[in-house]
Amino acid sequence: MGALETLPPASDAEDALTALTALVRDDLVACNRVIVARMDSPVALIPQLAAHIVAAGGKRLRPVLTLACARLCGYREGLRHVNLAACVEFIHTATLLHDDVVDESRLRRGHASANAVFGNKASVLVGDFLFARAFQLMVEDGSLQVLRILSGAAATIAEGEVLQLVTQNDLSTSEAQYLDVVRGKTAALFAAACEVGAVVAARPAAEVAALRDYGMNLGIAFQLADDALDYAADQAVLGKTVGDDFREGKITLPVLSAYDAGDAAERGFWQRTIEACEQTDADLEQALRLMSERGAIRVTLQRAAHFAALARQSLAEFADTPLRRLLQAVANYAVSRAR
Amino acid sequence: MGALETLPPASDAEDALTALTALVRDDLVACNRVIVARMDSPVALIPQLAAHIVAAGGKRLRPVLTLACARLCGYREGLRHVNLAACVEFIHTATLLHDDVVDESRLRRGHASANAVFGNKASVLVGDFLFARAFQLMVEDGSLQVLRILSGAAATIAEGEVLQLVTQNDLSTSEAQYLDVVRGKTAALFAAACEVGAVVAARPAAEVAALRDYGMNLGIAFQLADDALDYAADQAVLGKTVGDDFREGKITLPVLSAYDAGDAAERGFWQRTIEACEQTDADLEQALRLMSERGAIRVTLQRAAHFAALARQSLAEFADTPLRRLLQAVANYAVSRAR
Numbered sequence A, B: 001m002g003a004l005e006t007l008p009p010a011s012d013a014e015d016a017l018t019a020l021t022a023l024v025r026d027d028l029v030a031c032n033r034v035i036v037a038r039m040d041s042p043v044a045l046i047p048q049l050a051a052h053i054v055a056a057g058g059k060r061l062r063p064v065l066t067l068a069c070a071r072l073c074g075y076r077e078g079l080r081h082v083n084l085a086a087c088v089e090f091i092h093t094a095t096l097l098h099d100d101v102v103d104e105s106r107l108r109r110g111h112a113s114a115n116a117v118f119g120n121k122a123s124v125l126v127g128d129f130l131f132a133r134a135f136q137l138m139v140e141d142g143s144l145q146v147l148r149i150l151s152g153a154a155a156t157i158a159e160g161e162v163l164q165l166v167t168q169n170d171l172s173t174s175e176a177q178y179l180d181v182v183r184g185k186t187a188a189l190f191a192a193a194c195e196v197g198a199v200v201a202a203r204p205a206a207e208v209a210a211l212r213d214y215g216m217n218l219g220i221a222f223q224l225a226d227d228a229l230d231y232a233a234d235q236a237v238l239g240k241t242v243g244d245d246f247r248e249g250k251i252t253l254p255v256l257s258a259y260d261a262g263d264a265a266e267r268g269f270w271q272r273t274i275e276a277c278e279q280t281d282a283d284l285e286q287a288l289r290l291m292s293e294r295g296a297i298r299v300t301l302q303r304a305a306h307f308a309a310l311a312r313q314s315l316a317e318f319a320d321t322p323l324r325r326l327l328q329a330v331a332n333y334a335v336s337r338a339r
Helices: A008-025 A025-038 A045-055 A061-072 A080-103 A112-117 A120-141 A145-167 A175-200 A205-229 A244-248 A253-261 A264-276 A282-295 A296-317 A321-335 B010-023 B025-038 B044-055 B061-072 B081-101 B114-118 B119-143 B144-166 B175-200 B206-228 B245-249 B252-262 B264-275 B283-293 B296-317 B322-336
Strands: none
Touching: A008 A025, A008 A321, A025 A061, A025 A120, A045 A061, A045 A080, A045 A112, A045 A205, A045 B144, A061 A080, A061 A175, A061 A205, A061 A321, A061 B010, A080 A112, A080 A120, A080 A145, A080 A175, A080 B119, A112 A120, A120 A145, A120 B081, A120 B119, A120 B144, A145 A175, A145 B044, A145 B119, A175 A205, A175 A253, A205 A253, A205 A296, A205 A321, A244 A282, A253 A264, A253 A282, A253 A296, A282 A296, A296 A321, B010 B025, B010 B061, B010 B322, B025 B044, B025 B061, B025 B081, B025 B119, B044 B081, B044 B114, B044 B119, B061 B081, B061 B175, B061 B206, B061 B322, B081 B114, B081 B119, B081 B144, B081 B175, B114 B119, B114 B206, B119 B144, B119 B245, B144 B175, B144 B296, B175 B206, B206 B252, B206 B296, B206 B322, B245 B283, B252 B264, B252 B283, B252 B296, B264 B283, B283 B296, B296 B322
C-alpha cells in the first residue's frame, strides 16, 4: 500500500515519459524513418495497412525504451539501437494487428482498427509480414544474442496470448496464471526491448539482466495499470472504451479481486456476466460499483505499484544519473496514469 | 507442349517421391521427433492444436527436400539439417493455420481444419507461436546465412499471400502477377528449404544457388499443378474438394486462361462467377466445361511442366547420382499427379 502512496502525481510522471522521449528524440526520428522504409513492399496494401496502425500514433514506448537503455549503457558508436528499436516496434505492431482480429476490436487508440478498415484477412497477413520483417532487421544486425532474446520474446508473447484465450471467461483463473498472461502478452517484449539496449552496448551480463528485469517489471506494472484503467469509468484516456475487457469476459485482476472478495450474490453476478457472458446494459455500472466497494481497482494498482518499485530497484546496477532517474520515473508513470 | 508429353506416368513419379522419402527416412523420423518436442508448451492448447495439423499428415515434402538436399551436398557430420527441416515445417504449418483462417476453410487434407475445431483465434495465435518457434530453432542453429534465407522467405510468403488477397476476384490480374503470388505463397519456402540443405553442407555459392533455383521452380510447378487439380473434377485426390478456388473467386491460371481465350459470353460468365462471386449450383460444371473447351487445364499443366523442366535443369550443377535423379523425378511428380 505504501508503494502506491509514495508515487508522484500523474502529471510529474507523465513529464518523465515526455522528458525521456525528448532525450532520445534524434534516435526516435531515425527509428521512425527505418520503420517507414522497412514496412514498404511492392504489394501496396502492406505499407497502406501498416501506415494506418503505425501512423495512429501511440507513445512508441517500446522503441523509446530500447533507445534509452542503449544510451544508459553508454552505446554511442552506431545505429544498431535504432534498427533494433524499429524491430521491437514491428513485433509490437504485428501483435496488435493479430490481437485486434482475435478480440474483434473495432477501435484502436480511438481510431478505427486496421481490421475494421482493411478486414481481418489483410490484418492477419500484414501482421505476418511485419513479424517476418522484424526478423530480417535482426538478422541484418547480426547478433545471435539479440536474435535469441527477441525470438524468445516472440514465442513467449504468443504463449501469453494463447493462455489469455484459454483463461477467458474462467473465474477460477489464479492471480499467478493471470500474471503469466501479463508477462507473456506484454512484459516479455518490454523486457526484450530493454535488454537489447544493453546487448548492443556490449555490457556485462549483470547489466543485461538488470535491464531485462527492469523491462519485465515495468511491463507488468504497465499492463496491471492498463487493466485497472479499463474499469476507470471517470477517465477518457488512451482512446480506450471503458468496459471493453468486461464485455469480452476478459479475466483481469480487477475482476479476480472483486470476485474473490465478493459474497455469494456478487459471485453470482460475476459468474453470469464474465463466465456466461450474459450482460445487460446496466451490468457495467454494477461491475464498477462492486469493484469500488471491494477495493478491486485499488488492489490492482497496489500490485502495479509493487512491480513499478521492482522496476526502479532493478536499475540500482547503474550509476545515479539523470537518465536513470527518468527511467525510474517512467515506472511511476506506468501506474500514476491510471489513478 | 513437349515437356508435358515426355513426363513419365503418374505412378512412376509418385514412386520417386516415395523413394526419396524412404532414402531420408531416418532423418525424417528424427525431424518428426524435433517437431513434436519443440511444439510443446506449458500452455496445453498449443501442442493440442499444433498436433491436430501436424498429425493430419501431409507428405512432409518441404522437410524431405531439406534433408535430401543436405544429403545431395554430402552433409554427414551433424543434425543441423534435421533441425532446419523441422523449422521449415513449422513455418509451413504456421502459414497453413493462417491460410485456413483467411480462406475460412473448414477442411484441410480431408479432415476438419484447425480453425473449424479450435476456432480462428487459437489458429492465429498458435500460428504465431510456431512461427516464433521456427526462429528460435534457427537461432539455435546459429548460422546467419540460414537466418537470412528463412527470414527472407517468411517475408516473401506474407507478401505473396497479401498479393493473392489483393488480386482475388480480379480477372485483370496478369499471368505475371499470378506467378508472383505463386512464387511468394508457395515457391519461396520450397526454395529456402532446398537452399539451406546446401548451406549446412558449406557448399560453394553456385551449388547453393542451384538448389535455391531447383526449389523455386519445383514450388512453382507444384502450385500450378495444384491449381489445375482444383478443377480436375474426375480426381478425388489430396483430400481437396474440387472447386474450392472457384467458389472463393481465387484467381489462378486455369481461370485466367479460360477467361483470356473465351468469347464475350464466356467472359461474362467468368465476370459474374469470379469477379462478382454470384454463383449457382450449376456454375462449377459450366466452368469445368469452358476450361475443357478452352484447354485451360492443359495450358496450366504445360506451364507447370515448363517449371518442372527448369527444376530438373537446375540440378545440372550436381553429379548424376541416384539421389539427383530422384530429386529430378520429384519435379515430374509435382506435375504428373495432376494429370
